[in-house]
Amino acid sequence: MKYIKLSILFLAGLLILPSCDKALDINTDPLVASSADPNVSLPFVIVQYSSRFESELGTRIMDVPQHFSACFNSPRTGPTTSFLTGNTWGMYYTQVLGNLVLVEQDALAAGESSNNVAAIAKILKAKAFFELSCIWDKIPYSEALDGATFASPNFDDQEAVFQGALSILDEAIALIDKIPAEGVFDVSSGDVLFSGNMDNWRRWANSLKLRILMLLRNKSTSVDGQIQAVLSQPLIETNGQAVMLRYAGGGGATNAFYGIVAAFFGPSNETAQVHGPGEPLYNLLANGDPRFDLFILDPDDLGAPDNGVFPDDNTAVLRDNIIRDNLPHIMFLPSEISFYRAELALLGVT
Template sequence: MKKYLHLPLVAVLFLFGTSCDDQLDINENPLAATQVDANLLFPEILVNFSNIRESELDARIGTIPQYYEPAFGVIGDYALGLRSNTFLMGNVWSNIYTNVLKNSGLLERTALEAEPGTRNNIIAQAKIINGLAYWQATMLWEDVPYTEAVDFVTQLPKFDSQESILRNIAADLATAVSLIDEGSAKIESGDLVYDGDMDLWRRAGNSLRMKILMYIANKDEGSVSGDIAALAAGPLLETADQNAQLSYLDAPGNYNPYWNILNNFANGVNPTWYIASEASFNLISSLDDPRLSVYYDESEDAATVGTGDFGPVSSPGTFNGFGRTAAILSSTLIRPDRPDTYIVASETQLLKAEAILRGLASGDAQAAFEAGIRASINEYDGTDREVADSEVSAYIESLGSLDSKSDNAALLAVRQQLYIANFERLPDGWSEWRRTKVPTLQAPSGSQVSGVVRRFFYPPDEVGANTNAPSPKALDAPMWYEN
C-alpha cells in the first residue's frame, strides 16, 4: 500500500515530529544540530527529491529523449540549445546536494549513533534513497562529487568518475539490502513510499542495483555478470502495486508539482505546451500499443503544429497523422494526483528480460518481458485511461514471442518497451536511451546542439566556487557508460 502525501510539508513534519515511535527517536539531545528524528527528516528528503524530478526535470527535459516537444520555444526547447539550462540545473544541483544528500547523510549518521542492532533498517532506507539521488546526479552531469560530497568536513569536494560512482552505488545498495532485518527499528510514519514495509524496500534496493549494474555492463559485462545473475533470481519489484513512489492527491497543497505548473499558468490543462514527438508517437503507433490513448490527447487548435522536425499531427479524434491538430500529452499523464515513481516494476522486469537475452542471467526472458509490459500499463489502473486486462493480453500476444525472433530483434523489442514504459519517467527514460540508443533519435533541425543531448552543463555557481570542477564537455558528448 502506498502512503499518500496528504498534508502540506510543514504540517507533515510537525505531526511526525510530535508523534514518532519511541524506538525511532534516536536523539539523545533534541536540541543538537547533528541529530534528528528519523520520522521527521525522511519525509523532507523524499519530498525534496520528488520536487526536483517533477517540477524541474519531468516538466523540462522530455524534449531530449523526444517523448514530447514544446509547441513554442520557451519550456525546455531543444532547438534553443538548452538556454534554460543554467537556472534549471542550478536548482537541481542545489536540491540534490543540500536538501537530499546532506539530509540523507545526516539521517544515516544519526542512525549509527543508536544502539547497535536497533538501527539497521533505518540505515538501509537512507542508503537506498541516497543511491537513487547519486544516480540522478551522475546521470545529469557524469562526474560529480561523491566520496567527499557530504562528509560534513570537505568544503570543496573532488569530482569522482562516473564509473567509480556507479560501482560504489551498487556496493552501497548491496550493503543496504543486507542490513534489512525483522528486529531493528524502521521508519514507518515518516516513510511516504512504503509505510515501513521492509520487504518492499528490499525489492526496491535490489531493483535499483540491477539497473545500476546494467549501466556498468554496457562497458564491462565481465565485472558484474555474476551480480546481475544473482539479482535476477530475486526478490525484485514484479508488479505495479510494488512500485517505489511518492503519491499525490487531487487536492490543494497536495498536487503533483508537474501538473501544478499547468495549474498555476494554464488553468490546469495542457494548452498545447507539450505535444507529441515523432520518435515516441510513431513507435507507439506502429506497435498498435494501447498506451497511445493513455499518453496522448489531441488539441483542437488547428493552428498548433510542432516545431523543428517534430510534431506528428492528426485530425480531431484520430491518430492518423493527417490534419492540422497536434497530438498532445494527455490529461491522464499530467494530472494532479500523478505519482512520482522512483523505482518501478516495469523497468526492472524489462531489464531482467534483457539480462537473460544477453546471457547475463538465467530465467524466462519472455515471462519478464510480459511482466514488464503489464506493470507499465497497469500503472494507469484506476484512472480514466485504464486498459482492460484482455486488451493488455491481446497486445502482448501481438508482439510475438521473443524466442521466435533473432537475437537482435528480441533485444530491440525489449528495449523499445523500456523506452515506452519510461514515457513519464523522463530522467530514467533519458538515461536508458543513452544506454540502448533505442529508438533512433536525431537532433531536430535548427538545434544549437549538433547531436542528441547527453548531459547538462555544471551550474556556474558550482564551477566558480569549486576549483575541483572539471572542464565542461560538449552537451552531446557521450557519458562513460554509453557505448
C-alpha cells in the same frame, strides 16, 4: 593584601569561565541541524526530490527523446541555464543528501532497533549519487557531505560513483538482514513510499543494484557474475511492489509536473496547450496502440506538433489524464526488471 589579590583573581576566573562557554555557543550554528527525526525528515527529503524531479528533470527527460514535442529550457535545444541546473544540484546535495546523512548517523548511533531507518537512508543516498552521476558524469562523491574537511571536494569518475552506490546498497541490505524481531523503530509515518515495509525496501535496493550494473555492463562484461547474483535475489516484480510517491491532488499535495502548468499557463494541459506529443511517440501509439486515447487528445486526427514546436489548436496535445494533480511519481516498475531479463537473455548472459 595577599587575600585581596587572591579574591580578585578568583572573581576574574568566574568571569572568564562563562565567557568561554559563550564563545563555544557562538561556534555552534543554531540554524544547522545536528540530528533528524526520520518521521519528519524522510517525507521532506522524498517530497523535495520528487517535486524537483517531476518539474525540472522530468519534463526535460521526456523532451530529449522527443516524447514531448517541445519543452521550456530543454537541453535538446541548448538553452539550459545554470539557474535551472543549480536547482537540481542543490536539491540533491542539500535537501536530499544533506538530510539523509543526519538520518543515517542518528539511526546507526541508535543501534539495531533503527536498522530500518539507516537502511532507508542508505538506499535513498545511493539512488541520489547514482542519478547525480547519470546527469553530470563526474561528481563529488568520496569527499562529498563533509564540508568541514573538504570545502572544495574532488570530483569522482562515474565508475567510482556507480561502484560506491553499489557498496552503499549492499550496506543497506546488510542492515535489513539484522533488523531485530522486536523493538524496531516505527518509521511507517515517515516512509511515504512503503510505510515501513522493509521487504519492499530490500527489493528496491536489489533492483537499483541491477539498474546500476546494467549501465556498468555497457562498458565491461566483468559485472556479469554480479548481475546473475542479484537476479537470484528478491526484486521489484509485481505492481504491488512498484515504487511510487502517490499524490492526493489539491493544495499542498499536487504533482509538480501539473503544478507548473497550473501555476504559469492555465487550469489544465489540454486547455493551456503546454505539452504536446513528440512525433515518435505519436506515430508509435497511432499504429493501433490501445493507449493512444489515454495519452493523446487528437479527436480530429491533426497529428503531433513539429519537433521543437509547442502544441496549438491545429495539433494534438497530451491528455490531462497524463498531466494531472494526482499523477504518481513512478520511481521503479516491475516492467524494468522484465526488460533487463529480456536483454540479458538476448545477450546470452542468462
